[in-house]
């Protein structure tokens with residue numbers, strides 16, 4: 001993949017369709033380096049998702065949608081009257097990139113439905129329009145969630161967040177960090193304590209960088225500081241995103257989220273999950289049924305590119321966990337807020353979607 005220095009590196013500009021190609025702000029390099037990588041094919045897009053050049057549930061859905069556009073362009077150019085089989089294969093390649101975030105499959109299904117009604121003429125313009133609509137809708141949903149989430153914060157407080165559920169994890173603005181941005185603008189959040197989020201360090205590398213771009217006070221902390229910080233007082237909320245929400249309200253999110261939810265309940269800190277309805281998977285009844293991605297041992301046994309563990313030692317690296325619905329005080333979606341989520345409330349909200 002080549003790079004292009006002509007794009008502006010900003011959290012809200014991490015996924016860019018430019019010169020009929022896809023450019024991704026390389027989140028593996030942030031914050032030390034801001035570089036865009038060119039994805040010129042569906043295969044390169046799938047690789048970028050798998051390698052976490054781009055990550056975050058809505059962000060990989062938006063990215064995969066553009067990957068389908070690249071696929072249609074390539075296969076239409078190669079075989080103008082027989083491009084569908086190649087595009088179908090690329091849809092499967094993109095779907096196999098990562099297993100947990102439902103937004104990837106939700107976005108690909110939207111592209112499949114658009115494909116189904118296209119005739120054999122050039123599919124690219126219609127597919128690009130659909131991908132851009134998915135991208136635009138995601139940003140609008142995040143801005144709406146920001147408003148709804150901020151309104152729940154009654155008195156000014158500090159908050160803890162985990163991983164990165166910001167503009168970098170979405171089409172822009174962010175889910176959890178979208179609430180933070182809106183609440184801070186309304187004078188309701190003083191400081192954000194960002195868990196570094198081992199092993200991939202989305203918090204110390206991405207959330208801290210994002211909040212600095214928005215001039216929001218942020219303090220990075222090791223993941224195991226959260227308990228004593230809550231015990232000290234002054235933390236009103238834990239605000240996180242999600243990669244998949246089961247039909248009963250169980251929330252799958254970055255590893256360590258479940259630990260935060262238990263601590264929050266113990267310390268009387270409220271626990272908010274901000275996620276668009278595209279993150280709710282009614283086909284999965286409970287959190288235990290959500291596939292949890294396991295990544296390589298090297299992510300755990302290294303830090304900042306330096307090996308820290310001994311040779312030949314084993315490592316366990318599940319990168320998501322499940323927080324039971326009963327530990328979630330509120331789920332904020334773009335369609336509304338669900339207090340004390342359960343299957344009936346999730347079903348009622350989704351019936352309106």
Ligand SMILES: CSC[C@H]1O[C@H](OP(=O)(O)O)[C@H](O)[C@@H]1O
Nearest residue numbers: 055056057163165169241253254
């Ligand atoms: C707004 S969804 C962000 C969500 O995705 C992250 O996982 P990863 O960085 O591995 O893609 C994490 O679970 C965030 O909460």
